[in-house]
Amino acid sequence: MKSPAAAIVSLERRISRSEAAHTLTASFLGWTLDAFDFFVLVFVLPTIAAEYHRSVADVAFTITATLAMRPLGAILFGWLADRYGRRTPLMADIIFYSVIEVLSGLAPSYHVFLFLRALYGIGMGGEWGVGAALAMEAVGPKSRGFFSGLLQEGYAVGYLLAAAAYFFVFPHFGWRALFFVGGLPALLTIYIRSKVPESQAWERTRPTAHDVARAIRSNLAPLGYLVLLMTMMNFVSHGTQDLYPTFLQKQRGLDARTVATIAVIYNVGALLGGLMFGYFSDRWGRRWAMGSAVTLAALIVPFWIYPKSLAMLSAGAFMMQFMVQGAWGIVPAHLAELSPPQVRGLFSGVAYQSGVFFASFAAFGEALLAERFGYGAAMAGTAAVVMVITVIVIAFGRERFGAELSS
Numbered sequence: 001m002k003s004p005a006a007a008i009v010s011l012e013r014r015i016s017r018s019e020a021a022h023t024l025t026a027s028f029l030g031w032t033l034d035a036f037d038f039f040v041l042v043f044v045l046p047t048i049a050a051e052y053h054r055s056v057a058d059v060a061f062t063i064t065a066t067l068a069m070r071p072l073g074a075i076l077f078g079w080l081a082d083r084y085g086r087r088t089p090l091m092a093d094i095i096f097y098s099v100i101e102v103l104s105g106l107a108p109s110y111h112v113f114l115f116l117r118a119l120y121g122i123g124m125g126g127e128w129g130v131g132a133a134l135a136m137e138a139v140g141p142k143s144r145g146f147f148s149g150l151l152q153e154g155y156a157v158g159y160l161l162a163a164a165a166y167f168f169v170f171p172h173f174g175w176r177a178l179f180f181v182g183g184l185p186a187l188l189t190i191y192i193r194s195k196v197p198e199s200q201a202w203e204r205t206r207p208t209a210h211d212v213a214r215a216i217r218s219n220l221a222p223l224g225y226l227v228l229l230m231t232m233m234n235f236v237s238h239g240t241q242d243l244y245p246t247f248l249q250k251q252r253g254l255d256a257r258t259v260a261t262i263a264v265i266y267n268v269g270a271l272l273g274g275l276m277f278g279y280f281s282d283r284w285g286r287r288w289a290m291g292s293a294v295t296l297a298a299l300i301v302p303f304w305i306y307p308k309s310l311a312m313l314s315a316g317a318f319m320m321q322f323m324v325q326g327a328w329g330i331v332p333a334h335l336a337e338l339s340p341p342q343v344r345g346l347f348s349g350v351a352y353q354s355g356v357f358f359a360s361f362a363a364f365g366e367a368l369l370a371e372r373f374g375y376g377a378a379m380a381g382t383a384a385v386v387m388v389i390t391v392i393v394i395a396f397g398r399e400r401f402g403a404e405l406s407s
Contacts, residue, residue, distance in 0.1 A: 019138070019196075019197045020138050020139065022191075022195040022196050022197075023134055023135060023138040023196055023197065024135055024138060024139070024147060024150070024151070025191075026090075026131075026134075026188070026191060026192045026195070026196045027131040027132065027134055027135035027151055027154075028135070028150065028151055028154045029154070029185075029188055029191075030090065030094055030127055030131045030154075030185075030188060030192075031127060031128060031131055031132075031151065031152070031154035031155060031158070032154035032155070032157045032158045032161070033094075033098075033158060033184070033185035033188060034094075034097060034123075034124050034127045034128075034158065034185070035154060035155040035156075035157070035158025035159060035162075036158040036159075036161045036162050036165075036182065036185075037097060037098075037101045037120070037124070037158075037179075037182040037185065038066065038120075038124060038158070039158060039159045039162035039163075040162045040165060040166070040178040040179060040181075040182060041062070041063065041117070042063070042162075042241070042242050042243070042244075042245055042246070042363075043162065043163070043166040043170070043178075043245050043256075043259070043260070043263070044166070044170065044175040044178065045059045045060055045245075045246055046246065046249060046250070047174075047175050048113070048175055051175075052109065052110040052113070054110050056246065056250075056367055057364060057367040057368055057371065058110065059110075060242070060243070060363045060364050060367040061114070061364050062113060062114050062117040062118075063117075063238075063242055063360075063363045063364070064360045064361050064363060064364045065114055065117050065118040065121060065360075066117045066118065066120055066121035066124060066360075067121060067234075067238070067356045067357065067359070067360030067362075068118070068121065068356075068357050068360040069118045069119070069120075069121030069122050069125065070121045070122070070124055070125025070353040070356045070357065070360075071125060071350060071353040071354045071356070071357045072121075072122050072125060073093070073121065073122035073123055073124060073125025073126035073127075073353065074125045074126060074128070074129050074346070074349035074350045074352065074353035074354075075346070075349075075350055076122070076126060077089045077090075077092075077093050077125075077126030077127070077129070077130050077345075077349070078126070078129045078130065078343075078345045078346030078347075078348075078349035078350060079212065079346050080092075081129070081130040081133065081202075081345035081346070082202075082207055082212055082342065082343050082344070082345045082346050083207070083208075083209065083212065085198050085199070085202055085203075086130055086133060086134040086198060086199045086202060086345065087134075087192060087193075087196060087197075087198050089126070089130050090127070090130045090131060090134065090192060091189040091192050091193060093123055093126040093127050093130065094123075094127065094185055094186060094188055094189050094192075095186050095189055096122070096123045096126075097120055097122075097123025097124055097126075097127065097185070098182065098183045098184070098185045098186035099183070099186070100116055100119050100120045100123060101120060101179055101182035101183055101185075102179060102180055102182065102183035103116050104116045104117060104120065104179045104182075105175075105176040105177070105178070105179030105180045105182070106176070125349070125353040125356070126349070128349060128352055128353070129345050129346065129348050129349015129350070129352060129353070130345050130349065131151075132151060132332040132335070132336060132348060132349075133199070133202075133336065133339075133344045133345040133348060133349075134196075134199050134345075135147065135151050135332065136148065136151075136332055136333060136336035136344075137199045137200070137201040137202070137336075137344070138199070141403065141404065142282065143282060144282065144333045144336075144337075145278045145279060145280070145281035145282035145286070145289075145329075145330060145333050146275065146278050146279045146282060147278070147333075148278050148281070148329060148330060148331070148332040148333035148334075148336075149274040149275045149276070149277060149278020149279065149281075149326075149329030149330065150274070150275060150278070150329075151332050152274050152278075152325070152328050152329045152330075152331055152332050153270060153271045153274035153275065153325060153328075153329055155270075155325070155328070156267045156270035156271045156274065156321070156325055157267070157271060159241070159263065159267045159270070160263075160264055160267040160268070160271075162178075162263075163260045163261075163263035163264050163267065164260070164264070165178050165181055166178065166256065166259075166260045166263075167256075167257055167260035167261070167264075169181065170256060171256060171257070201341065201344075205341055205342055207342040207343070211342045212342060212343050212346065214342075215340040215342040215343045215347075216343055216346070216347070218340075219340055219343075219347070222338060223347065223350070223351060225397055225398075226335060226338060226347075226348075226351035226355075227350075227351050227354040227355055227358070228355075228393055229351075229355070229393055229394065229397060230331075230335075230351050230352050230353075230354065230355025230356070231354070231355040231358040231359050232355075232359075232386060232389055232390040232393050233327065233328065233331065233355060233390060234355045234356050234358075234359035234362070235359045235362055235382075235386040235390070236294060236297070236324055236327070236383070236386055236387055236390055237324055237325075237328060238359060238362040238363060239359075239362045239366065239379070239382045239383050239386055240297075240304070240320055240321070240324055240379070240383055241321070241324075242362065242363035242366075243363055243366050243367060243370070243375065243379060244263075244266075244317070244379070245259050245263060246367075246375065247305075247370075247375035247376065247379060248262060250370075250375055251374060251375045251376055252313070254310075258310075262313070262314050262317055265314050265317060265318050266314075266317035266318050266320065266321040267321065268318070269317070269318035269319060269320075269321045269322035269325075270321035270322065270324070270325035271325070272322060273293070273321065273322035273323060273324070273325045273326030273329065274325045274326060274328060274329030275329065276322075276326060276329075277289050277290075277292075277293050277326030277327065277329050277330060278326075278329040278330055278333070280292075281329075281330045281333065281334075281401075285399060285401045286330050286333065286334040286337070286399045286401055287334075287394050287395070287397055287398075287399050289326075289327075289330055290327045290330050290331075290334070290394050291391050291394040291395060293323045293324070293326035293327035294323070294324075294327045294387050294390050294391050294394065295387075295391055296323045297320060297323035297324050297327070297383075297387055298383070298384060298387035298388060298391070300316060300319050300320050300323060301320075301380050301383050301384050301387075302380070303315070303316035303319065303320075304316040304317055304319070304320040304380075304383075305376045305379060305380045306376065306380075331352070332348075334399065335347075335348035335351060335352065336348055337399065337400040337401065337403040338398075338399070338400055339351075362382070365382075366378050366379055366382055369381075369382070
């Protein structure tokens with residue numbers, strides 16, 4: 001395989017090296033910073049619960065509210081991206097979620113915080129479909145899986161940055177300062193406006209409102225399958241990520257900095273897994289690579305929860321997210337290839353975020369189970385069940401491996 005730099009040069013003759021690089025960079029940073037704004041919350045669930053005099057499950061429900069509102073953002077910003085181009089909706093979305101993030105840090109009560117996290121979900125839901133469409137339309141089919149992994153693992157980098165902020169900022173300035181830092185992504189819009197070109201695939205298509213509606217109506221069955229696939233993939237992801245820091249704090253009794261250190265370790269694994277399985281998907285096909293990663297994740301469950309030593313626990317967490325995010329690294333390419341060209345931003349975004357909606361109670365449900373059975377048993381049982389189902393769903397799907405996305 002060519003090096004990433006060489007691959008960018010030869011992605012497609014229709015775009016220049018600098019245009020491809022700027023497009024990929026902007027899409028990656030947009031998803032990275034969006035993920036940062038989401039994941040700062042998972043580190044401070046117990047702290048916020050104590051300040052608002054609520055249970056951890058109540059504050060975990062704000063994660064559910066965020067996830068549940070993401071389909072609305074996908075519909076709104078995805079429709080705008082397919083009708084009016086990718087750049088402007090992407091910039092509007094980034095500004096919106098950045099402002100809401102700062103306001104979350106100012107929330108005076110639990111109910112205000114819950115409302116703001118629901119609004120944040122709209123912004124988070126809008127970013128992925130628009131950014132993924134813009135990025136995947138900029139890369140050629142031979143290296144699309146690798147760059148898909150790179151794009152998707154902006155999610156892991158965002159988690160890494162959140163862990164770093166928790167490590168350095170939280171002990172000195174408290175939980176609210178983490179959300180104030182989350183306003184910085186708004187500056188990314190300056191870069192997008194000055195450096196990122198409009199998608200040439202969209203320029204060629206320029207669908208009307210009628211074209212968008214007709215493309216959706218004629219592809220309801222494929223959309224239904226992708227919603228099911230993304231539902232299971234989100235159960236796998238959120239079921240292994242959202243309450244893991246709380247598990248480390250509550251059940252393993254680890255301090256804030258140790259939790260942050262382990263989070264850094266397993267997110268390095270996530271980043272490497274996304275790149276590696278994305279690379280493999282360019283050779284094995286999308287479904288085979290995804291199914292292999294989820295199968296291996298299911299086998300790792302005991303090593304992820306039950307080790308006694310801190311070193312083995314960290315290694316298990318590393319391997320779990322290596323496999324989980326390895327499977328996720330293929331998602332941007334897989335959804336883009338299966339989406340009709342007239343509605344690529346809307347179709348892929350709605351499929352992804354509808355899956356998020358149907359899996360949005362994962363953290364809340366695990367928190368309720370943990371109150372009865374303990375965090376370890378609740379998380380291990382949930383992970384094992386959803387991973388088996390996910391492998392079956394992947395096996396019965398289809399793919400358009402290496403499809404041309406220029407039109």
